[in-house]
Structures are given as structure tokens and as C-alpha cells.
Amino acid sequence: MTAVAAPSPPATRPRPVPWTKLVWVTWRQHRMALVGVTVLLGGLALYLLIMGLKIHSGYASVTSCHPARSSACQLASNLFTNDYHPTAQTLTGFLLAVPVLIGVFVGAPLLARELETGTFRFAWTQGCGRLRWVITKLALLAIVVTSASYMFSLLFSWYYQPWLAKGLDGVLAPQLFALRGVDFAAWTLLAFALGAIAGVLIGRTVAAMAASLAAWAGLNFLTALFLRKHYQAPLVVKGASPSNTNPPWVFGQWYTGPNGAVVSQHTVRNVAAHAPASVQNSHNLNAVTAYLAQHHYTQWWVYHPESRYWHFQFIEGGWLLALSLILLAATVWLVRRRAA
């Protein structure tokens, strides 16, 4: 061993391994997952495209029907709705699970499989260093799955548009809200981030998938049920149900009695039961409401008007994006400090 008299000055840092090489690594190792995402989204997109074209042409013939008020046109419109609308609604229920499927199947194995099979001892001791390695993989896959699901949700919006134009559904309705705008993509990103951090924390692929799936579903459920309606103070109106072109998002209603206090539904039913037969047998619900109003029973509604749609989309997209970025940053930090 040669003794060196003076310590040599630190050599200039070698240029790091270029990102482009790590992009190839990411592609090579995750192409099966990406092919899976492509097959899933591509298959569904094909279905949406075919059905969407049918629905749009059907809708065009319904809107071009003259005179629009004629019973023939009404019948055609109803037949069109009955043909396609139930299927479209069933489909939305299924599509709600797509973000978590994509996110968890791409995100959870990313680190869990390395830890499970021990290959992290290979991957993390290469010249590029584990920090670059994990940042490239997370960033690239996050961008790919998020943009793919965003494009898919654009297609879905187009597919579903006739029903919104007909005023059959409200854009703030929980199912539709999560499938359109930026929400679908944001929930996909969150699923991916949850999968990634569960992977590094748990270190087992299947367990990480289950954990991130559960966390995502819980968060999604709580958001749709409790959190979303608090993004803005809801509107409260009395009288007939609030309505414009599309149904608003109504999530509360009650009656107040003659003294202004809230009364139970039981009381309201009792009052309505004393209404004359002409009112009780009327097919028009407003007749009952009018009868109740005459007896100083007022109906109140709590709702968000559909004009708040984009406001709500950006609030939810914003916090989902922030949460996802925090989770991804935490994942990088955990990889960096992880001592196996």
C-alpha cells in the first residue's frame, strides 16, 4: 500500500448516470404492468367508444325529432333512454374501481417486490445510487398512470355527455363526480402513491396491495360521503325542490312546522294523510307540497348547485395531488433511509 504524503484533493464528482438510462430501466421492469394498464383501459375505452358513438347518434336523432312535444318524439326519447341509460349507470359503478386497480397494481409491487425477493440488494448497490433509481421510477410511472387515466376520463365524459344534456344526472352526483374532470386521474395518482408507500413499509407485494386498496377505498368512501359536501357552504332553500337544467346535489331535506321548528317525517306524513283525496291521488308531487305549505309546513333543501362543479373538482383534485406528492416524497425518504 503506497503511503500518500498529502491527501489528494477530492476528485471532481463524476457525472451521474443519465436519466435516460434509468427511463429504460423503468420501462424494462414495469412494461408488463403498463401493458396491463393499457389492456384494461384500452378495452374499456373501446367499449366506451363503440357505445358512445351509438348513444351520440341515438341522441342526435332524438333531439332532431319534430315536433319535440309530440307523443311520438316523447316515446322515441324514452325508448332511447331505456335502451342505454341503465347500462351506462351500471358501468359507472364498475369504473369507480378502475383508479384503484391501476394505482395498486402498478404502485404496490414497485418496491414491495424488490424487498420481497431481495433484489433491492442488487438495485440499490448500483452506480446510479438508489435515490435516482427510486425517483425516476416513481415519477415516470406516476405520470404515465395519471395521464392515461385522465385521457380515459375525458373519453368517459364524452360518452356520458348525452345523459347530462338530457338532464338525467347531476354532475355533482358522487358516481359521476369521481369519473369526470380531474377527479378520476387524481384518485388514480393517490392509489399509486398509496401502493408505493405501502410497498416500502410492508415489503410484501400482496399485503401492500391489500393495504393500499383498503386505505384508498376508505378514503374514497369518506370523501364521497362526508368530506366533499363541506368544500363550500351548501345552499339552503325552502319550497319546491331546487332545480335547474340538471339535478343538483341534494344531501339533506326536512320540514318545519307552523311554529318554525323542525318536525319529524312522521308528523309530515300525518298531516299529508288528512289532505283531500284529490291531492293524495294526484300524480304531481307538488300538489302535496302545496297542501303542506297551506298548512304552514315548509320543506327545506340543502344542496350544492351544479355550477360549483369545477370549483369542487379543483378543490378535490388539489388536495389529492398534494397528498399524493407527500406520500411519494415520503416513499423516496423511506427508500433512502431504509436499512434492510
Add this chain to the structure above:
Amino acid sequence: MNVIETSGLGKRYGRTWALKDAALAIPASYVVALVGPNGAGKTTLLHMSVGLTTPTTGRITVVGSETAGSPAALDQIAFVAQDAPLYKNLSTADMLHLTRNLNRRWDQQRAEARLKELNIPLDRKVGRLSGGQQAQLALTLALARRPSHVIADLERVADYLIVLSRGQVQVAGEVEELMAVHSMLTGPAAAADDVTERLAVVHARRAGTVAHLLVRNGPDPAPPGWEASPVSLEELVLAYLREPGATALPGPRPRATQDSGIRA
């Protein structure tokens, strides 16, 4: 320059110390084997040298004064982990391609030549290679990175570890040397005697277990602080097998009053 330098290095898992108070300096240009019974902390030490494990106490620096596990350090050190953990679903060729893209330097020709020599087909999936072939592939990948130093954790194969460190690694020569050190402790001991020449044996006390450091001298005389003495390998191995703690071999004669740990 020291390839690995530690002081007061310790690692605790829960209440158990895997390694405790290890003071060690492994100079470059030496082939060093680390021998010890199960649980002596060999793997822990090597994992700490490449940043896979963080020390509980003390510090460890590599290739001069680089942080263990930093890209600058890993650029010069190729690590071969126990059990050759490679991607089983990739083909050998893809494994080469992958490793090439994870490193700054890469010698594709040497890697391919070595695999050809070993009859390891490029188009076969890594998972379908035999265990020995996978170990050879892992070693080939490490050497094709043209590292200055190789740290190989071959415990499962050879029941001991080898740290191979030299100024410049020449693929063919280094592997031979590595394999020679390998076989000298696993194969017929007498046949390996000529490989041994001189071995300095250092032992360290740690929580009741003992780790030995076997050093095959390089061309230079032993560095300050190292005790070099001729010893036959048979003697060494037998002594080691008899009682790792009460070895008949010459131990370290530290000059300073360091109290414990692996000494250089």
C-alpha cells in the same frame, strides 16, 4: 487509501447486537476474506459498507472518505450480495442491459465473453439458470461494471465472505484470484497452499463470537498496523473449524490501546 474504514461500528437489531464496536481498515490492493461463524456480523458489516444497512453506532467510510452507499462510492465498488438476488423474470441479456443502464461504466464484451466461457446462455431467463450459474452471473455483472473494488458476500456459497479490493480490477485476473481464495477455503486445503503464500490473521471479539480477517498480501509489504505471518491454509482451516475462538493462529498485535473490534 482504505476501501473500508470503520470505527466503533455497531449494529443492533432489537436487543441483539449483530456487530459491536468494530474498528477496521481494509486497504486497497489487497484480497481480503472475512471469516467467521454464523452470526458473527459478516454480512452486516458488508451491508453497511454499501449502505444497505445503517450503523447503530460508530461510523463507516469507503474508498477514502466517501459515505457508504452514496452514488460516488457505489460507482467504484461493485457489490455481490448473498444468494445473487437478480431479476428472475429477465433474460441474461436483459440483465446485462439493465445493469449497463444502472451504471456509468460498462464492459459488454468482457461480460459476454465471460458468460460464454461459463456456458451461460444469454437468452435464458435468470430464474432458469442453476444456482451456481446465477452466482456467476452476479459476479460477471459486478465485474463488467469495471469497478475499482469488489465486495462479494459469498457466504451461502462458501460460508465466508470475500472482499476483493485492488486499484484497478482486471476482469479475468480478478475472478481467478477471487475463485482461488474461494476454493482455498472450500476445496482441498493442501492444493491451495501455494495460493496462500502469506496470510495475516486478525481476530476480533464481539459478543461471544469471533470474526477473522484473512488477508492475502499484495505486492507491497504489509501496511502499518498489519501483522503478516506465513501460515498454511490447512492449518488455518483446521484451527478455525476446531474452535473459532481459540485459534492457534497468530492474532493481532495492536499498537494502540484499542480495546476490541476487528483490527487492522
